Amino acid sequence: xxxxxKSAKTAAGAAAGSGGGGGGGGGGKRxxxxxxxxxxxxxxxDEAKRKMRAAKGASETKQGAKGASETKQGAxxxxATDNDNRKRKGAATAPAAExxxxxxxxxxxxxxxxxxxxxxxxxxxxxxxxxxxxxxxxDEMMGLLxxxxxxxxxxxxxxxxxxxxxxxxxxxxxxxxAGELAGTYVELSRSMxxxxxxxxxxxxxxxxxxxxxxxxxxxVRRLIRHKEAAAVLEECFAVYANAQQRWDLVGEFYGNxxxxxxxxxxxxxxxxxxxxxxxxTVVAALKAAVTPLLEKGTVQHSIVHRAxxxxxxxxxxxxxxxxxxxxxxLVVEVLHTRDGAHVGMLCLxxxxxxxxxxxxxxxxxxxxxxxCEEYGHAVLxxxxxxxxxxxxxxxxxxxxxxxxxxxxxxxxxxRRTLLYILGxxxxxxxxxxxxxxxAAGDAVRAATSKKDPTVRRRELVAHISPAMVAWVEAHxxxxxxxxxxxxxxxxxxxxxxxDKARAWAAVLALVRADVxxxxxxxxxxxxxxxxxxxxxxxxxxxxxxSADPTLPPLPETNPRFGSDVLAALAESAxxxxxxxxxxxxxxxxxxxxxTGARARELLRPHRAAIAAAPKQTxxxxxxLRGLDDGE
Numbered sequence: 001x002x003x004x005x006k007s008a009k010t011a012a013g014a015a016a017g018s019g020g021g022g023g024g025g026g027g028g029k030r031x032x033x034x035x036x037x038x039x040x041x042x043x044x045x046d047e048a049k050r051k052m053r054a055a056k057g058a059s060e061t062k063q064g065a066k067g068a069s070e071t072k073q074g075a076x077x078x079x080a081t082d083n084d085n086r087k088r089k090g091a092a093t094a095p096a097a098e099x100x101x102x103x104x105x106x107x108x109x110x111x112x113x114x115x116x117x118x119x120x121x122x123x124x125x126x127x128x129x130x131x132x133x134x135x136x137x138x139d140e141m142m143g144l145l146x147x148x149x150x151x152x153x154x155x156x157x158x159x160x161x162x163x164x165x166x167x168x169x170x171x172x173x174x175x176x177x178a179g180e181l182a183g184t185y186v187e188l189s190r191s192m193x194x195x196x197x198x199x200x201x202x203x204x205x206x207x208x209x210x211x212x213x214x215x216x217x218x219x220v221r222r223l224i225r226h227k228e229a230a231a232v233l234e235e236c237f238a239v240y241a242n243a244q245q246r247w248d249l250v251g252e253f254y255g256n257x258x259x260x261x262x263x264x265x266x267x268x269x270x271x272x273x274x275x276x277x278x279x280x281t282v283v284a285a286l287k288a289a290v291t292p293l294l295e296k297g298t299v300q301h302s303i304v305h306r307a308x309x310x311x312x313x314x315x316x317x318x319x320x321x322x323x324x325x326x327x328x329x330l331v332v333e334v335l336h337t338r339d340g341a342h343v344g345m346l347c348l349x350x351x352x353x354x355x356x357x358x359x360x361x362x363x364x365x366x367x368x369x370x371x372c373e374e375y376g377h378a379v380l381x382x383x384x385x386x387x388x389x390x391x392x393x394x395x396x397x398x399x400x401x402x403x404x405x406x407x408x409x410x411x412x413x414x415r416r417t418l419l420y421i422l423g424x425x426x427x428x429x430x431x432x433x434x435x436x437x438x439a440a441g442d443a444v445r446a447a448t449s450k451k452d453p454t455v456r457r458r459e460l461v462a463h464i465s466p467a468m469v470a471w472v473e474a475h476x477x478x479x480x481x482x483x484x485x486x487x488x489x490x491x492x493x494x495x496x497x498x499d500k501a502r503a504w505a506a507v508l509a510l511v512r513a514d515v516x517x518x519x520x521x522x523x524x525x526x527x528x529x530x531x532x533x534x535x536x537x538x539x540x541x542x543x544x545x546s547a548d549p550t551l552p553p554l555p556e557t558n559p560r561f562g563s564d565v566l567a568a569l570a571e572s573a574x575x576x577x578x579x580x581x582x583x584x585x586x587x588x589x590x591x592x593x594x595t596g597a598r599a600r601e602l603l604r605p606h607r608a609a610i611a612a613a614p615k616q617t618x619x620x621x622x623x624l625r626g627l628d629d630g631e
Contacts, residue, residue: 110151114158117144121161124168138169142176149180159193166200177201178208185215189229198232202240209240213249220252221289225298234301238337246306253307255285268310279314286311287319294326300333305340312346324351331379332362332370341375342437345382349441356387360396367400368407372414378434381420385438388451390459398460402467406475409485418468421460422491424548429487453550461552465496469503476506480529481521490532494539497555504559507533508568515577524574524583536561537588537595562588562595566602575599576606582619590626600627 123129124137145152145165152158166174178201181188188194201208213236216223223229237249247266254268272279290307293299299308308327312320324347327334331347334340348356360383363370370376380397387393401408401418408414419429425438445453472479472492479485493504510523511533523529535544540562543554566589569575579586589599603610607627613620 113144113148114152114155117141117152117158117161120144121164125160125164134168135170138165138173141165142169142173146176147180149177150184153181153184153188153197154191154194156193159196162197163200166197166204169204174205175207178205182211185212186219186223186229189216189223189232190226192228195228195232199235202232202235209236210245212236213241213245217248218252220249220303224301224304225292225296230298230301233303237301237303237306250303250306253286253289254282254310268314272314283311283314283316283319287315290323291326294323294330297330297333299330302337302339305334305337305343308334308343309339309346312343312350317350320346320350321352323347324355328355328358329362331359332366335370335376335379336373338375338433341373341378342433344376344379345437345441348379348382348386349444353387353389356383357389357392357396359383360387360393364396364400367397368404368414371401371404371408371417372411374413375433377413377416378431378437380417381430381434382438382441384417384421384460386441386445386449388449388456390456390463393460394463398463402464405467405471405488409471409479409488410482412484415484415488418464419487419491421457421464422468422488422495424457424546424551426546426548454552457550458552461495462497465492465498468492468496469498469500472500472503473506476503477510480507480510480523480532481526483528486528486532490535493532493536493561494544494554494558497557499557500559504561504564507536508564511565511568512572512574515574515581515583519581522578522581524578524585525581530584533565533585534588537565537585537592538562541592541594560594562592565589566595566599570602575602576609579603579606579610579623580613582613582615582617582623584619587619587622587626590623596626603627 120137120141124134124141129137141161142165145162149162153162162177166177169177181197181201184194185198188198198212202212216233216236220233223233233249237246241249243266254271268282272282286307290304290311293304298304308323312323315323327343327347331344335344344359348359351359363380363383367380370380383397384393398421404414405418408418416429416431419426423429425435427435449456468488469492472489475485476489479489489507493500493507507523510529513522515522515524518525520526523533538544539554539558540560565585566575569578575586586599586603589595590603592599603623604627607624610620610623610627
């Protein structure tokens with residue numbers, strides 16, 4: 001039977017090996033694998049047998065030894081029994097604490113000190129303590145910790161205790177704590193818990209700030225890459241340092257000479273002006289310092305923004321382009337500071353079309369926040385000023401800006417991007433820093449841009465116009481009397497493209513309101529709203545002048561602003577009451593060559609009433625002169 005099975009198995013193996021024609025190589029590999037598997041299984045079986053024999057021999061030896069010792073065990077059995085009884089009795093009567101485990105380590109002197117300090121801290125940190133009681137508690141705390149501040153500072157559970165002492169202590173107590181910590185400032189800055197104490201020292205001990213910053217001298221480039229220490233450096237640089245101290249901190253990015261020796265210069269421009277031959281070495285040192293930071297993405301601190309800005313301003317074209325490529329995804333992280341926003345603007349200015357699109361794409365999730373940033377909005381304006389692809393800008397930026405218009409136009413900085421699109425580089429709308437950076441980049445844009453600036457501006461206005469016109473139509477009554485949104489009302493009515501009839505009708509409805517009933521709240525008398533109406537009246541015959549040469553002329557499809565206002569006032573019988581109240585728009589109607597003759601005709605019958613107005617102003621005088629000039 002076994003022979004038959006073996007024969008059958010051999011035959012089956014042969015059939016499998018020869019099957020499939022050309023697949024003989026595969027069958028050979030299977031047989032090789034099976035042979036190795038058989039050898040492995042046989043080795044395991046042999047090892048198991050060996051272990052069994054060894055275990056059996058050990059058992060026999062143990063049994064022999066047991067038999068030999070039975071006599072001895074019999075002789076000592078009584079003694080063993082007594083010992084067992086005593087052990088069981090002792091175990092039964094042992095205290096529960098002994099059976100529970102080893103005894104706790106007794107408290108050391110430091111543990112006792114920490115326990116007392118934390119107990120006192122629970123009272124000291126309460127917000128309802130009176131001045132005298134808090135001073136008493138602080139004296140008790142200093143009695144506990146005096147002379148041992150350095151020992152407890154680096155303890156994770158004592159950091160808050162020391163911080164509270166700095167917060168509520170007297171000047172003398174704060175100085176005493178700072179004196180004990182002198183010499184450990186760098187170590188504290190690198191500690192997860194100690195850095196908070198150092199930040200409190202900066203806040204509550206002004207006389208120690210210089211010593212703290214001096215302790216970082218020569219180590220800034222190393223510490224800026226440390227998570228905890230970088231936060232302390234940022235606080236020093238951005239909040240507490242004066243101009244010289246800021247230079248001492250950031251100067252280490254410019255080379256070893258500045259890290260070792262302190263100079264009198266306060267900017268890289270001053271250094272290069274005094275020693276132009278140092279430009280190459282300074283730029284090389286800056287590159288070596290900022291490259292690791294860009295690679296790691298650790299660019300959130302303003303001291304790094306200053307170094308990046310100096311590198312972007314002084315590097316050659318190749319170095320600047322490499323920095324732009326590295327900054328594509330990081331611009332959105334740096335534009336919240338003045339220097340960081342300047343860096344972002346330079347990246348957009350000097351980058352390729354691909355670089356610019358990559359940078360702008362990172363703005364989309366944070367568009368509202370960027371627009372409302374004091375400095376960040378200027379980066380978005382630079383993108384609108386530099387990019388030729390206005391279709392991409394419409395999809396990536398302008399559509400979202402239109403949806404956010406009601407919120408942005410009520411914000412001091414949020415309105416600037418929309419006003420820039422409509423009104424160009426108007427100093428009434430944009431900050432002086434942004435205007436300077438934009439103007440400085442005109443030469444670069446002229447060399448790199450393929451689209452005429454006026455054409456670009458016209459396309460941007462066309463994309464944003466529908467949203468702005470709809471906003472005016474829906475919010476005219478509230479926006480026209482608000483200082484910030486009213487500027488957008490005026491620019492939209494004057495410069496937006498398309499049909500503005502309904503938006504202008506919303507303003508005319510306010511013009512027709514009863515002057516006597518509303519008084520100074522009427523749009524013709526309101527100190528903000530009357531400017532919007534006056535600007536529209538003047539624009540019909542004298543388009544507003546602008547310092548921005550890229551600003552296109554006003555659309556030819558604009559409403560007849562002055563004529564419409566005069567017709568609305570005549571229809572509602574509000575022209576004379578407005579003139580008697582001294583409304584600026586009435587003066588503008590009289591001075592306009594388009595509406596002057598008709599306005600004089602309507603107002604001459606009311607000249608006496610205007611002259612008899614109880615509160616005469618310069619506007620009344622101008623209106624009366626306008627009536628007399630036509631005679």
